[in-house]
Amino acid sequence: MSAGSTGRSGVASGTKPVLSVEDLCVDYYTDAGRVRACDHVTFNLYPGQRLGLVGESGSGKSTIALALMRMIKPPGRISGGRVMVGDDNLTTMSDDEIRSARMRLIGMVPQAAMSALNPVIRIRAQIQDVLQVHEPNLTYSQVQARIIEVLEAVELRQEVANLYPHELSGGMKQRVCIAIAVALRPKVIIADEPTSALDVIVQRQVMETIGRLQREMNIAVVLIGHDMGLMAQFVDHLAVMYAGKLAEIGPTPTLFAKPNHPYTHMLISSLPTLGQKGVFRGIPGITPSLLALPTGCYFRTRCPYVMDVCSSQAPTQVAFDGGHVASCHLSSIPGGLTGRVEAERDAEAKLDPANAEKGAGEAGPNRTGGFS
Amino acid sequence: MTALLELRNCSKVYKSGFFSPKVTVALDDFSLTIDEANPTITAVVGESGSGKSTLGSLLMGFIGPSSGQVFYRGKDMTTLSGAERWQFRQDVQAIFQDPFAAYNPFYTVDHVLTVPIRKFGLARNKEEAREKMGEALRKVGLRPEEILGRYPHQLSGGQRQRIIVARAMLLKPKIIVADEPVSMVDASLRATILESIYTLHKELGVSVLYITHDLTTAYHVSNQIVVLYKGSVMEGGEVSNVVKQPQHPYTRLLIDSIPWPDVSLQWGKEPVIKDDGSSPTTTTGCKFASRCPHVMPKCREVAPTFFEVNSQQASACYLSESSPALAKSDLQRVLNKA
Known part of the structure; x- marks a missing residue:
């Protein structure tokens, strides 16, 4: 069962x-x-x-x-x-x-x-x-x-x-x-x-x-x-x-397949799987103190995809299909989070074709690298 | 060459009750060798x-075995002199499960770092001590100026656990026994703590005994793995062999019970059979028999020996009977190949 x-x-x-x-x-x-x-x-x-x-x-x-x-x-x-x-x-x-x-x-x-x-x-x-x-x-x-x-x-x-x-x-x-x-x-x-x-x-x-x-x-x-x-x-x-x-709410399969908030994406990829051995992707930094929250989006201090607008304006909730709602400025740019993640993976692959697969896992300027 | 730390046929039996004691075998005839020349990460x-x-407590000398011996640099632990014991305390360091209970809430976190420095005379003066503390903290990815002088309640669980890793590192140990170091930390912070333990192993050549119930992190961190059930080894070997092609039904059950972060995978295909208590820890048969979906009559009579499934993996199960049998003492040889 x-x-x-x-x-x-x-x-x-x-x-x-x-x-x-x-x-x-x-x-x-x-x-x-x-x-x-x-x-x-x-x-x-x-x-x-x-x-x-x-x-x-x-x-x-x-x-x-x-x-x-x-x-x-x-x-x-x-x-x-x-x-x-x-x-x-x-x-x-x-x-x-x-x-x-x-x-x-x-x-x-x-x-x-x-x-x-x-x-x-x-x-x-x-x-x-x-x-x-x-x-x-x-x-x-x-x-x-x-x-x-x-x-x-x-x-x-x-x-x-x-x-x-x-x-x-x-x-x-x-x-x-x-x-x-x-x-x-x-x-x-x-x-x-x-x-x-x-x-x-x-x-x-x-x-x-x-x-x-x-x-x-x-x-x-x-x-x-x-x-x-x-x-x-x-x-x-x-x-x-x-x-x-x-940050985001929606049906589980949708959230896992296509998260629209970088935090959800990082939470999912921080879990070890049986794929590439020795690649751990933690989320760098710690949750901000609720007494001293950053301006704009609260996640911007740890977000690898941070943009200028993130520090000045708090994101509003954007509704997607099937009751999926996310609060992220990326939702309003073409391609959204998925576009960013893919672009980054491609860039990594170009830099180091041999390690393309591994590099995709370690993507992101703020990520702690994998160790192996 | 003499091993740094060796458990030889160690058993630990707990008895409860005075007139008709209830016997629990916590560890049954277990042997493990940790070499100095060849540092490894062993997952248990x-x-x-x-x-x-x-097992962790035995290795750290907190308890003694009921039978069998623990050797430190070739000498029986019970016969160590004061100086040797002191050396042992420095060589073998621990990282515990609960980063909340490891601190005295009345002291700042500096305390856990200054005490070992003072006790083991690692620094000549305060500046040097401070420098050492800073260096250790930076190694585990913490900024000393954010950490020193703070109280435990002001830090997150992940930070606290990393300070404990820093303390273990401060003494330049040879062996670290990490007993469930990440089970009480947020999933997103586990990676960073495991990474600092791994760095210790890589850079300082420290052997690590990683005790856990989580096979995924064991797979990522360790070289070799030992699967224990009721004090007996069920399966052991090179970690990706064991995790990817588990031979023993118990290892399969453990892997099947991991909730994978993948919606398409079905969790728990194999049913969990409840322990009906028919195989107590003192049984002569296989201890897993009462929960095993593949149980055979002979499993309940004589416990299977190890079978060498391949050169880097051994399973104590009659299902692998077609492979060559292996003496219990040869398990270490299989582990060493990993």
Whole structure:
């Protein structure tokens, strides 16, 4: 069974989004000034869809996850926009309302499963807690039946309920967290780097479980992470974040085949493949501090295709076919990013025909060269 | 010639429980030689619990083997004199997984660099120490003026990990044990860290033991590879042979589980068979038998020896039975050809 392609579903036009994020802004008020960690982010998620949210550390992807659950704590604040789950507006709910909406409408699989579970309470009690708070009318035996049901849904034996978190492996702990997230059958689950601490095989198993639950319960999934490989194999839509802004969003196959933002292009090519040995293409530099953002386009300090206009003007969002949107000035010049990448490859090939293939990989004045 | 560091038939057994101890074999009769004359990058891959970190700890002398011996420059580790131990500490350096836990948050990052300089007397005065620190940082692609005097929380994970690489380099070691150095760093920054480790190897002739669960980075960085499962070697050899033509079902499973950044490839064609616990680490049969899609009755009885698939690759699996058998001690010979 594949975790990937089988779950990808086309969405009929006219369907109402299950999660709709409109112009969401999140600010952190620090001593050094106001920091906008999430800057006018807009996207829709339809029932049963899988959306990937990628970006490096500090790009604001986890802030979005917290904002969707309305769990941003001071000094942070949602300063604009709204989050709709179906017909419920999460941003205007009172504290009591949001408390009942969390887990019921929108569930979350946290990043560090080890620290998400209470180490001194048995798994049974941790699942029971969620059920009792949200569905106080359940009888004891109904609650117990539900616990077994959710554990089985995540492929854990029912005896696991009687264990403590330290008795479980990393993958099992992550499964318990998934069980808690889906216990109330929410419409949306946010999975914040659910497999970052797991090895490849366990990662695959956990993602297969999330994929199966997503299909069976028709839950929409927001997968947050920085691994483009995982995204290629799991999600059907991809949003790329950079410095709090959406750099590009669109269907995964389109984004991989023809990215329209240099950052997406570099994220994809930074991953090692089994091609040319010893060629690593990192993205040079680090994400800019949100306190001292460059003028114009935030990515220009690391962009190999930077132009004059990039420093004076922030790019606007340009829509392409099939719901593909990118914010880059290259979109307005003929040939766009693809043209630039190809021209560069040709130039490299001319310079050194013998190494043409290798050179294409190392293209770009700012790239760290390959080593071999 | 005596090897710089050698593990000879090392096993590490952990017991838990007092009256009827539960025995876990973390490393089972493992041998590995690291030569000084011929520096290599050896990748050790396997999933969690395969014993790869136990192997790292043994090499760094943090733990001793339950049976077998560890030799440093031909001398048993347990018999080293104080001075030799000091030399060992300088020769063998570590890079750990977590760049967040490696720092004391109350000190500036200078601390991790000044301590080894002071302890090993690498500099005569403060200026020289500062110069050395700057040089080491520049080698890993960092600008000293941006790094020195800062606190760990002010730096990114990638920068912190590169400082750890710089520290390892400062002591001019002979061997670096890198235990999952990039698993907690953003995918886009992994390349730069691996590159600095690779530069160390190239320029200073340092041997590197690269412990990881990620076969793609292992493929790019290393010359030779050892695939571990539950403490036993499943497959070993030259890295592109093993990664491109994996012979052992476990290596195939590992490679099949990598999420490739290519939408047209299907992830996970081979199903993952769950471990039903029928092959404990103490079994006499093949340890992978309970999860192997090609399991045969004899796999559960006697563990297969190595079969020399080609001159640079050996697999411990009956599927390769048609190839010539290889004694366990000869694995090093196959690795050395890589």
